[in-house]
Amino acid sequence: MSERVLLRGNDAIGEAAIRAGCDCYFGYPITPQNELTAYMARHMPELGRIFIQAESEIAAINMVYGASAAGARAMTSSSGPGISLKQEGISFLVGAELPALIVNICRGGPGLGNIAPSQADYFQACKGGGHGDYRMVVYAPATVQEAADLTVKAFDVADRYRNPVLLLGDAILGQMMEPVEIRPYAPNRPEKPWAVGGKRQGRAPNLINSLSLEEGVVEEWNWKFKAKFDAMRREEGMVEKVNTEDADLILVAYGTTSRICRAVMKRARAQGLKVGLVRPVTVWPFPYAVLRETARKTREFLVVEMSLGQMIEDVKLSVLDHAAIHFHGRPGGGIPTEGDILEIIEHVLVRRRTGTVTTRGSVIDWTIS
Amino acid sequence: MNHRCMFAGFGGQGILSMGSLLASSGMMAGLHTTFYPAYGIAMRGGNANCTVIVSDDEVASPVVSHPDLMVVMNETSFDFFQSWTAPGGWMFVNSSMTEKPVERNDVRPVYVQATRIATEVGDSRMANMAMLGAVIKVTGILPFDTVLTAMVKTCPAKILHLLEKNKQVFANGYAAL
Amino acid sequence: MEMKIVAERTKLWADKPSPYCPGCGHGIVHRIVCELLEEMGLADNCVFMAPVGCSILAYTFLNVDVCQPAHGRTPAAATGIKRYRPDTFVVSYQGDGDLAAIGTAEIVHAASRGENITTVFVNNAIYGMTGGQMAPTTLPGQKATTCPDGRDVKAGMGYPIRVCELLRSLGGVAYLARTTVHDAAGAIQTKRAMRKAFETQVRGEGFSLVEVLSPCPVNWGMGSLEALRFVGENMTAYYPPGEFKVSGAEV
Numbered sequence: 001m002s003e004r005v006l007l008r009g010n011d012a013i014g015e016a017a018i019r020a021g022c023d024c025y026f027g028y029p030i031t032p033q034n035e036l037t038a039y040m041a042r043h044m045p046e047l048g049r050i051f052i053q054a055e056s057e058i059a060a061i062n063m064v065y066g067a068s069a070a071g072a073r074a075m076t077s078s079s080g081p082g083i084s085l086k087q088e089g090i091s092f093l094v095g096a097e098l099p100a101l102i103v104n105i106c107r108g109g110p111g112l113g114n115i116a117p118s119q120a121d122y123f124q125a126c127k128g129g130g131h132g133d134y135r136m137v138v139y140a141p142a143t144v145q146e147a148a149d150l151t152v153k154a155f156d157v158a159d160r161y162r163n164p165v166l167l168l169g170d171a172i173l174g175q176m177m178e179p180v181e182i183r184p185y186a187p188n189r190p191e192k193p194w195a196v197g198g199k200r201q202g203r204a205p206n207l208i209n210s211l212s213l214e215e216g217v218v219e220e221w222n223w224k225f226k227a228k229f230d231a232m233r234r235e236e237g238m239v240e241k242v243n244t245e246d247a248d249l250i251l252v253a254y255g256t257t258s259r260i261c262r263a264v265m266k267r268a269r270a271q272g273l274k275v276g277l278v279r280p281v282t283v284w285p286f287p288y289a290v291l292r293e294t295a296r297k298t299r300e301f302l303v304v305e306m307s308l309g310q311m312i313e314d315v316k317l318s319v320l321d322h323a324a325i326h327f328h329g330r331p332g333g334g335i336p337t338e339g340d341i342l343e344i345i346e347h348v349l350v351r352r353r354t355g356t357v358t359t360r361g362s363v364i365d366w367t368i369s
Numbered sequence: 370m371n372h373r374c375m376f377a378g379f380g381g382q383g384i385l386s387m388g389s390l391l392a393s394s395g396m397m398a399g400l401h402t403t404f405y406p407a408y409g410i411a412m413r414g415g416n417a418n419c420t421v422i423v424s425d426d427e428v429a430s431p432v433v434s435h436p437d438l439m440v441v442m443n444e445t446s447f448d449f450f451q452s453w454t455a456p457g458g459w460m461f462v463n464s465s466m467t468e469k470p471v472e473r474n475d476v477r478p479v480y481v482q483a484t485r486i487a488t489e490v491g492d493s494r495m496a497n498m499a500m501l502g503a504v505i506k507v508t509g510i511l512p513f514d515t516v517l518t519a520m521v522k523t524c525p526a527k528i529l530h531l532l533e534k535n536k537q538v539f540a541n542g543y544a545a546l
Numbered sequence: 547m548e549m550k551i552v553a554e555r556t557k558l559w560a561d562k563p564s565p566y567c568p569g570c571g572h573g574i575v576h577r578i579v580c581e582l583l584e585e586m587g588l589a590d591n592c593v594f595m596a597p598v599g600c601s602i603l604a605y606t607f608l609n610v611d612v613c614q615p616a617h618g619r620t621p622a623a624a625t626g627i628k629r630y631r632p633d634t635f636v637v638s639y640q641g642d643g644d645l646a647a648i649g650t651a652e653i654v655h656a657a658s659r660g661e662n663i664t665t666v667f668v669n670n671a672i673y674g675m676t677g678g679q680m681a682p683t684t685l686p687g688q689k690a691t692t693c694p695d696g697r698d699v700k701a702g703m704g705y706p707i708r709v710c711e712l713l714r715s716l717g718g719v720a721y722l723a724r725t726t727v728h729d730a731a732g733a734i735q736t737k738r739a740m741r742k743a744f745e746t747q748v749r750g751e752g753f754s755l756v757e758v759l760s761p762c763p764v765n766w767g768m769g770s771l772e773a774l775r776f777v778g779e780n781m782t783a784y785y786p787p788g789e790f791k792v793s794g795a796e797v
Contacts, residue, residue, distance in 0.1 A: 006393045006404065006523075024630055031409035050629045054622065055655035062619035062652070066626025069613045070593075070634065074626065092616050115409040176431045177389060177404035179396040196593045196611035197627050197634035207605050209596070209614035256430065263429030335432055 007180045009144045009173045013077070013103060014039035016148035020155040021187030022101070023072040024050040026063040030082045031115040032171040033105035037077065057082035061089030061102070068098040069208040071195030073155050073187075077103035079171075080121055081112060084129070090164055091130030094225070095210025097194075099158035101151070103167045105174035108333030116333025117171035117256060122310035125168050126284040133222055135229040137236050138166045138284040140254040144178035146281070156188050157236060161228050168283065170306065172256045172335075238281035239290050243269065247276030249300040249349055252291070252315050254280045257304050257336060264341045273349050283311065291318035300348055302326045304336050370400075370425050372510050373433045377418035377450050378442025378463070383497035387440075388419035390501065394511050394519040395423035403431035416445060423510055438508060439476075440500060442466065442483065461504055463496060479507055479546070486545055487538050495531075495538040502542025513543055556580035558589055558609045565603040569770030571760025571777075572601055574727045575668055576608070578737045579637060582744055583610065588635040595624045599641035600674040618649025621656035624663045635747065636663040643673045646682040646707045653713070660718025660752035664743045667709060667755055670762040671781065678765035682707045685784055689767070710757050710790045721746040721754035722791035728761060728777035732787075739789065751793060759785055 007015070014036050017025070025044055027037035037053070044051035050067065054060035060076045067074040078086060083104045093100050106121045108114040123129075125138045137157055141147040147169060154165040196206045212218055240258075243265060244250055251261040258279040268275040278294060280287050295301070301323050303312040308331045315325055328344055330336050347353045376388045385406055395402035406419040420433040437458035441447045444467035454460045456475040465484030486499035498520075505516055517536060524532045555561075558580040566572045583589040589610055596604045598617035605612040615623035624638040638656075645653050645667050656663070672690060673679040680690040680697055683706050687696040699705050710724045723739040726732035736758055743754035759781045763773035789797045 004396060006389060006396055006402075024626065026626070034409075052625065052629065052659075055651050058619065059622040059652050059655065062615055062622035063626040063629075065615050065619070066613065066623030066628075067630045068626070069623065070627040070631045072626070072630040074630075088616055089619070096614075171408075172405065172431060175405060175408050177392060178428075178431075179402065196613050197591070197631040199591045199633065200611065201590065205609055206611045207614075209602075209605060209612065211602060211614060259427070259429045262427065266426075335430060338429060 004179045004181050006177050007144060007182070008035055008175065008177045009147050009169060010035035010105065010175070011039045012144045012148040012180050012182065013151050013167065014043065015182050016151035017075055017101065017155070018043055018047065018049075019182065019185045020152040021073050021189060022049070022075050022155065024064070024067040024074040026052050026054050026060040026067075026074070026076050028054050028057045028060050028078065028082060030057075030079045032107055032174050033077050033079050033103065036103065036105070036174070057085040058089065061086040064100045065089060065092060065096070065098060068093070068100050069096070069195065070197040071192040073099075073159070073189070075101035075103065077105065079105045079107045080109045080118070083121060083124065087124070087130035090136070091132050091134060092210055093164040094134040094136065095132065095221075096208050097162040098164070098208065099155075099162050100164045101154045101158060101167065102164055104169065106168065106170045108331075114333045115171060117173075117306060117335060118331075118333055119170060119255060119257060119306040120308075120310070120331060121168065122283060122305070122307060125166050126286070126314075134225065135232065135284060136164050136166055137232055137282060138168050140168045140281060140283045141173060142255050142258045142279065144173070144176060145180045147173055148180055148182055150281075152185055159190050161232060163228060163232075168255070170256050233285045236282060237285040237287055239287035240277075240279040240281060241290065241294070242277040242279070243274075244276035244278060244294050244298070246274050247294070247298045248274040249302060249345055250276045250278055250294055250298050251302050251304060251341070252278050252280075252311070253304045254283055254311065257306055260336055260338055261304055261341065264338050264345070267338065267342055268345055273345060275345060280311070286314045286318075288314070288318040291315060295319040295322040299323045300326065302328065302341070302344060302348065304341055305329045306335065307331055370423070372423045372438055372508070373436045373455075374421045374423070374438040374440070375418060375433055375436035375450065375453065376421070376440045376442070377416070377446035379445075380415050380417045381494070382417070382442045383494060384417040384442060385419050387497040387501050388421045390516065390519060390523065391423065391510070392421045393523050394516045395421075397519050397522070398511055398515050400425055401428050403428045405431035405433075418446070418450075438504070438510075440504060442496065442500065444469065459508060461500060461507075463500060465496070479503065481542065481545065483542065486541050490538045490541060491534045492531075495535055498535045498539040499542030499545070502539040502544075503546050506543045506546050556584055558583055560607045560609050562607040565606060566600065567764040569761060569763040569773055570600070571670060571727045571758070571762070572668060574733055575666060575736070575758050575760060576601075576604065578733070578740055579639070579666060580608070582737065582741055583635075583637075586741070586744055586748070588744065588748070591633060592635045592637060593627055595620045595627075595636065595638040597640045597644040598675070599644050601639055601641065601668065602675065604639065618644050618647070619652055620644060620649065621652040621661070621663070621665065625656055625659070625661050628661060628663050632662070635744075638663050638665045640665060640667050641674070642667075642669045642671065642681040642683040646709055654716070657713050657753045657755070658716045658718045660720070662747055662750055662752055663754075664747045665753070665755040666740070667757040668760050669709070669757050669781075669785065670760045671706075672762050672765045674762050674765050683709075683785075685780055690765075706784060708785060710755070713755065714790045714796060718753050719755070719791055720752035720794045723789045724757040724759065724785060724787045726759040726777055726782060726787055728759065728774040732778075735787070742792070746793070757785070759787070
């Protein structure tokens with residue numbers, strides 16, 4: 001049974017996780033993701049599942065480590081500063097090959113920053129916030145519906161690769177209510193013969209760890225991990241392309257920012273400006289090939305982020321010197337406006353200008369790489 | 370259509386519930402809609418506000434800094450948010466809670482004795498429904514019946530016994546203008 | 547003539563060389579854990595939580611499931627396992643750095659929640675694995691690589707933490723004892739206390755912990771006998787052995 005309901009992003013992620021068969025949730029309070037923790041506190045015990053409010057984000061991610069080691073579908077959620085604390089645990093999850101879902105409802109930083117929406121945790125999410133040479137699939141939903149759907153998918157993908165998966169949202173996505181259809185779902189749960197705990201009944205002991213002091217073993221593990229990461233690159237990338245075929249300028253944005261860019265694209269098209277949109281749904285794996293392909297025809301790219309520019313580095317790696325890459329970002333909780341983005345597009349496509357313009361008394365700074 | 374609305378007042382005045390009811394109504398009418406509350410530390414100090422967008426197109430950002438429909442339920446919010454209203458927009462004022470007139474001449478003020486209307490039926494805490502009735506009547510964002518249906522459907526179990534009175538207050542607010 | 551077996555090695559300890567230094571106490575404590583798991587029929591559904599510290603290497607020879615989490619987070623990971631699989635017998639093995647320094651928050655809160663796990667806390671007053679740095683339990687005046695002139699409590703190096711005394715007040719703690727393995731009587735007492743702790747978990751009474759005072763001759767720069775004497779005299783003087791809590795009641 002499914003019906004459309006008005007749900008807050010944080011609640012929708014919680015409900016989707018429950019329907020995906022999440023057995024254990026461990027959390028610690030931090031705004032703007034608190035509703036997710038509260039949702040799990042209310043609903044997990046009702047279903048006989050595990051909810052613990054941990055003493056810290058560090059404890060929470062390590063409870064995830066233990067539960068996942070025992071075969072559970074386990075998750076935790078937090079925001080920027082708390083996700084920083086979890087980085088050690090995320091690295092250990094990868095090293096011990098444990099599946100898990102980590103949700104980051106990103107807020108303004110650095111430091112304690114604020115509780116406004118932000119996309120400044122892109123590097124941390126995609127480039128390995130923890131130590132060691134690792135990757136994980138990072139989903140960047142743009143709507144509450146997509147947040148719910150990708151939460152469900154994330155558990156399957158985590159189990160498939162025995163690797164953590166990160167859901168990267170922002171305060172808007174977490175706090176916003178939108179109509180969403182929470183669909184019924186039959187969890188696709190693989191057997192986990194590697195898990196510890198329970199009656200062994202004759203099987204050999206299992207070991208969950210990420211340490212070996214024997215020569216060459218950890219290098220061997222890393223080659224094995226690479227094979228998994230390569231498989232993720234081949235199989236798990238998701239990207240949305242809109243109006244790219246005839247575009248003179250392509251907007252590149254993910255998550256909440258992509259919603260704003262989509263509206264800008266429509267307004268620009270209404271003015272006769274041929275603008276397209278490429279929206280990475282997975283920011284890792286990043287859609288390098290798709291962007292490279294679009295750069296064969298389109299000469300102008302405008303990357304928009306709620307940061308000082310992080311994803312733009314991946315866009316540069318995709319497009320290289322085949323097109324001009326412009327950037328507009330708002331850091332520290334600022335939200336790019338449709339008007340500012342549209343104005344930059346006009347400057348680029350109509351007036352053929354680059355750099356910084358001052359309009360309405362405010363500076364719209366954009367850079368060209 | 371693309372209505373960008375903001376509701377503001379004291380915590381306890383049902384600010385968030387009037388916003389989410391409008392959003393639910395929009396959803397049931399098959400429209401695109403978002404609801405975005407002030408959250409976290411922004412709620413400290415007893416004030417509450419939220420923004421709602423009801424549109425026939427996809428909603429970009431749910432954040433609204435210049436609403437074309439502003440609803441202020443108390444004087445603090447009146448003072449704070451008067452300047453936020455977009456030129457040409459509506460400004461609904463709960464005139465039971467402030468006697469101040471709207472000072473701008475580029476917005477359309479609507480004064481509603483929301484708290485009085487609610488108190489006549491039963492409880493001042495239903496002023497939000499009186500105001501929403503007036504908003505629906507004046508702006509025509511959504512049909513009266515759609516909101517009423519949404520109200521019945523989304524009413525939390527713990528206040529089900531107050532549903533009939535809320536419907537009455539909503540109707541009275543609608544009829545008052 | 548058939549010989550009667552009067553003693554044999556525990557089957558849970560695979561026939562592999564011990565990774566521990568001569569005179570180290572870990573071997574004795576491991577053996578007690580293994581013997582009890584066998585005697586109490588718990589080996590088949592036991593998860594041994596190996597900390598970061600010398601005993602991280604337990605996985606190389608123990609014939610039970612082993613889970614090895616991040617430094618100090620052993621009680622949190624043990625919580626995750628036990629909550630999801632309550633049919634699992636969880637032995638959470640920690641050293642002093644792991645438990646009483648980096649993992650202080652985790653042990654205090656696992657204890658306060660009354661997690662139904664058994665912590666075996668080996669207190670040897672030093673960081674062994676990393677080569678002899680000052681531990682939270684290093685005695686006043688005791689030398690280590692990071693307090694070469696001895697721990698000076700007045701000079702900002704802090705006082706040694708008495709873990710049992712610290713945890714005693716917590717409501718979730720069901721069994722709490724301190725023992726030593728510096729002599730045969732201490733080892734027997736350790737096994738007795740550990741059995742009570744295991745029984746506490748089997749009965750589902752909540753958190754149990756046995757702190758074992760144990761020698762680390764290599765990092766203390768002592769001979770084996772001298773190290774045993776140091777445990778028996780110096781450590782027990784600061785850390786008095788005994789039971790602190792039984793079935794949730796203070797002793």
